Amino acid sequence: MKRNIFITGALGFLGFHLGKLLVENFPMYNVVGIDNEKDEKYAHHKEILINYPNFYYIKGDILNKKLLRDIFLQNHTALSSISEIHGIDIVYTTAFESMLHDISEDGLEYYQNNILGALNIAMEYILAKNEFKRLVYLSSIYVYGFTDEDKLLTEDTPPNPVTKNASIKLSVEHLLKSLHLNFNLPITIVRIPSFYGYGLKGDHLLMNIINAIVENRSIGVNFSEKSVINAIFYEDLLIGLEKLITYRSKNFDIFNMGGINVSLGEFVRTVVDLFRYLTGEERSVELVRFNSKLHKNCCVSSDYTYKVLQWKNWTELYWGLEKTLKAILDEKNRS
Numbered sequence: 115m116k117r118n119i120f121i122t123g124a125l126g127f128l129g130f131h132l133g134k135l136l137v138e139n140f141p142m143y144n145v146v147g148i149d150n151e152k153d154e155k156y157a158h159h160k161e162i163l164i165n166y167p168n169f170y171y172i173k174g175d176i177l178n179k180k181l182l183r184d185i186f187l188q189n190h191t192a193l194s195s196i197s198e199i200h201g202i203d204i205v206y207t208t209a210f211e212s213m214l215h216d217i218s219e220d221g222l223e224y225y226q227n228n229i230l231g232a233l234n235i236a237m238e239y240i241l242a243k244n245e246f247k248r249l250v251y252l253s254s255i256y257v258y259g260f261t262d263e264d265k266l267l268t269e270d271t272p273p274n275p276v277t278k279n280a281s282i283k284l285s286v287e288h289l290l291k292s293l294h295l296n297f298n299l300p301i302t303i304v305r306i307p308s309f310y311g312y313g314l315k316g317d318h319l320l321m322n323i324i325n326a327i328v329e330n331r332s333i334g335v336n337f338s339e340k341s342v343i344n345a346i347f348y349e350d351l352l353i354g355l356e357k358l359i360t361y362r363s364k365n366f367d368i369f370n371m372g373g374i375n376v377s378l379g380e381f382v383r384t385v386v387d388l389f390r391y392l393t394g395e396e397r398s399v400e401l402v403r404f405n406s407k408l409h410k411n412c413c414v415s416s417d418y419t420y421k422v423l424q425w426k427n428w429t430e431l432y433w434g435l436e437k438t439l440k441a442i443l444d445e446k447n448r449s
Contacts, residue, residue: 116142116143116144117142117143117144117203117204117359118143118144118146118188118201118202118203119136119143119144119145119146119202119203119204119206119359120146120147120148120185120186120202120204120205120206121133121145121146121147121148121205121206121208122148122149122176122205122206122207122208122209122231122235123148123149123207123208123209123210124147124148124149124159124163124171124208125147125149125151125153125156125157125159125160125163126149126153126156126208126209126210127156127311127313127314127315127348128208128252128309128348128351128352128355129147129149129206129208129209130156130159130162130163131311131348131349131352132206132208132352132355132356133145133147133163133169134162134163134166135352135356136356137163137166137168137169138166140356141168143168143359144168144170145166145168145169145170146169146170146172146185146202147163147169147170147171147172148171148172148173148174148176148181148185148209149171149173149174149209150173150174150175150176151173155315155316156315172185175231176209176231176232176234176235177227177230177231177234178234179234179237179238182234182235182238182239183238183241183242185202186201186202186238186239186241186242187201187242188201188202201242201247202239202242202247203247203248203359204247204248204249204250204358204359205235205239205248205249205250206250206252206355207231207232207235207249207250207251207252208252209231210228210252210279225278225282228282228286229282229285229286229289232251232286232289232290233286233289235249236249236289236290236293236299236301237293239299240293240297240299247300248300248301248302248358248361248363249290249299249300249301249302250301250302250304250355250358251286251287251290251301251302251303251304252304252306253283253284253286253287253303253304253305253306254279254280254283254305254306254307255267255305255306255307255344255370255372255412255414256275256276256277256279256280256283256412257273257275257280257283257284257287257305258271258273258274258275258305258412258414259273259274259275259276259280259412260276260410260411260412261410261411261412261413262409262410262411263411264342264375264411264413265411265413266375266413266414266415267370267412267413267414267415268370268414268415268417268418269305269368269369269370269418287303287368290303290366291366294365294366295366298364300363300364300365300366301366301367302358302361302363302367302368302369303366303367303368303369304354304355304358304369304371305368305369305370305371305372305414306346306351306371306372307343307344307345307346307371307372307373307412307414308320308343308344308345308346309345309346309347309348309351309373310324310345310346310347310348310434310435310438311347311348311349311434311437311438312437312438312441312442312445313441314348319335319343320345320381323335323378323381323382323385323402324385324435324438324439324442325442326401326402327382327385327386327389327397327401327402328389328439328442328443328446330397330401331401332401332402332403333401333402333403334403334405335378335402335403335404335405336405336408337378337404337405337408337409337410338378338404338405338406338407338408338409338410339377339378339379339382339404339406340377340378340379340409341377341378341408341409341410341411342375342376342377342378342411342412342413343375343376343378343381343411343412343413344372344373344374344375344376344412344413344414345373345374345376345381345431346371346372346373346374346427346434347373347427347429347433347434347437347438349429349434350373350427350428350429350434351371351373351427353425353428354371354419354423354425354427355371357423357424357425358423361423367422369416369418369419369422369423370414370415370416370418370419371416371419371425372414372415372416372419372427373427373429374427374430374431375413375414376431378402378404379399379404381431382399382402383399384431384432384435385435385439386398386399388432388435388436388439389439392436392439392440392443393443
């Protein structure tokens with residue numbers, strides 16, 4: 115019997131690559147993807163996914179509760195060709211609406227949409243009254259906040275978010291836990307770090323640094339050079355997410371899916387050295403302007419994740435960055 119997998123934010127960077135990984139490598143999976151298509155920078159992903167016979171695309175918004183109900187009950191017309199009608203086995207909530215305007219204009223809507231979207235998914239999954247399988251919510255390691263020391267943060271570390279996105283993520287975590295306790299919905303919270311990889315667009319710290327060095331332009335970073343963060347190559351993250359399909363727990367679980375703890379200074383130097391190796395061109399580490407007064411660390415341990423899921427990041431920083439830079443340079447040479 116095939117498994118039915120539902121991915122929200124299916125055209126976004128992680129949603130797209132997760133869906134593509136599953137349909138290419140696991141013919142026994144039906145992948146249903148939903149996206150509201152508001153993020154135009156990833157619009158081209160749709161034409162790639164719809165060509166796979168086991169991918170079922172739905173244009174829609176997770177704020178639309180009736181649409182979600184139809185999907186979970188498999189009443190939606192896009193799902194009529196799925197022969198194995200047994201409900202959705204696992205839900206990946208990768209959708210997260212970015213703040214595209216000034217907070218004074220639509221800040222409240224930004225908070226509401228990101229919280230209500232996740233709640234709608236969970237509530238409609240419950241109301242569908244199928245046997246509950248698993249809901250996976252992609253949270254962030256930044257729910258832990260920052261520390262002044264190189265301290266490894268574990269799943270037992272009390273959260274202390276200081277950014278708006280991390281605060282939203284933690285709020286959703288708490289709400290989902292209450293739904294688990296009241297309705298026995300199995301939920302897995304995956305706290306992911308800063309990730310990088312070719313094709314990632316938008317305001318992402320590590321890719322902003324990589325692109326600035328490639329383009330030989332200056333960039334300001336609101337951290338000190340000695341600040342240590344956790345960085346992961348996106349392909350490692352996808353493999354970890356895929357492992358959750360066969361995870362059988364009925365509990366409310368939290369996993370740190372972290373990569374490599376690295377200082378931002380070392381990250382920049384590695385990019386500069388690799389760029390020189392690949393192109394023969396020099397770049398200055400001084401292209402990245404650090405704020406020496408803001409020393410903020412967010413280092414995580416993924417030991418518990420490895421113990422339970424037998425997953426850890428396998429790609430060393432050097433190799434992940436080399437693969438990313440090669441892809442960026444290949445694109446520049448084609449254009």
